[in-house]
Amino acid sequence: MTAAAQIETTFREEHGRVLAALITHFGDFTLAEDALQDALVEALTRWPLDGAPRNPGAWLTTVAKRRAIYRLRRSAIQERNAVILEADATDEQDGEEIEMDSIPDDRLKLMFTCCHPSLAMEAQVALTLHTLGGLSTQDVARAFLVPVTTMAQRLARARNKIRNAGIPYRVPPDDLLPERLDALLRVIYLIFNEGYVATSGDKLTRNDLCAEAIRLAQVLVNLMTGSAEARGLLALLLLHDSRRETRLNAAGELVLLDEQDRTRWDRAKISEGIAILDDALLLRAPGVYQVQAAISALHAEADTPEATDWPQIAMLYGTLAKMMPSSVVEVNRAVAIAMAQSPADGLALLYRIRDMEDFYPYHVARADLLRRTNQREAAADAYQRALALCGNSAEHAYLQRRFDEMNRA
């Protein structure tokens, strides 16, 4: 690894924690980010000459603090207000190293600030990746297929709003905590999904997003040990991720669960996911992520599609539908019933869901069940409808293949 690559890796690893500590110290998001950037620039020039410091996180924190004070003093002089800073500046000595252990882990506060509901969802996602994940503006832009300037503006606007609108930097009080934690979990889930589902953008960046979401969920689990849903989310992400390599074939087409090569599923991730889910369930606070993780675990534990515990999965989708009424859940429940009982039962249930005309997953499920009940003409129609609604190239290829099959012979 080159020195620059080494520095970048260190930087990514330490970014969230150092930044959170700086924001706590200075109470200013933008100042903290700017100072950390300064420290990185200094690292890039000094580390290759002096060698990497014994404790890179502490080094970055110390240098960034010094740079922040320099910046404050400079702007204070500009505003002819230098007096206030005299006292603050003296307690920072050159070369002083702080042990990393003595820096409080304030990443949780930072997470809640980045995922505040007064920020647009896309800004929450970008900010979380950038500040906690240490992804560069370029990387975040690439991951979401927007121009770098657009992403830079998005981040700057969000940072300004945090300061100007007085978005607090803290772990929310008990009365706000449940809804704010939901928002945080949703952002992490969205980051994962963006990496998992999106087929545009290059593969490396997308895998990065999945890995980053898992890392964020891991940090969250460590910082909020009492949250069952944080564990549920981490378990769900690991279980999904265990199948990532088998989701697309060599041609880049989507491979559905029942056709995936189960021998290539990542067993280590599956065991880890299931162990974390078991821990979550012990906390006896059920939630949507735990239920979804439980469904995912049942798939992961089955050696073949036929060996899957479909009745249990159908039941879990029923539970999920009560917790989170949604069309996707209803469609999935119908599919599980089709497997547990018969495709005809699944179809009957599917036809009971209303207002599905423009809902893509509905038509995919309908097409699939019609195909299994050998209603080829109706299945072809349904595949066609699904194709018309599909915006994803890998899924498009899969649907096209099925559609062609229905029209053959």
Add this chain to the structure above:
Amino acid sequence: MKYMLLMYANEARVPQYTPETTPEEYQATAKAWYAFETEAKAAGVWLSFNGLTSVTDATSVQVRDGKTLITDGPFAETHEQLGGYYVLDCKDLDEALAWASKIPIAQYGTVEVRPLNKWSQQSQNP
């Protein structure tokens, strides 16, 4: 930190006081607004409040190239209309949002929470 809480609602849906309004209905509404005011003042966040008459009373003025253009109506036709504002001094955005959700108009309209700018933050006359 000082915030302006701008209250928007579809005027057609704002409770109107007609001869048919019963004293009980009138009192229930008045009580809700009074309760908000009392609570905000007791919490020490209250700075000011003003309510507006209907947008049908509005007149818009523009000066272009030295010429004054006067037109009937609000500056923009919107689905919900500005009906008044509070200025509150809150610890942070979360506190301002909590107060906003307690304003009776939030039940049928929208409360927009905007921080005052730097100069107005420092002003003694909010």
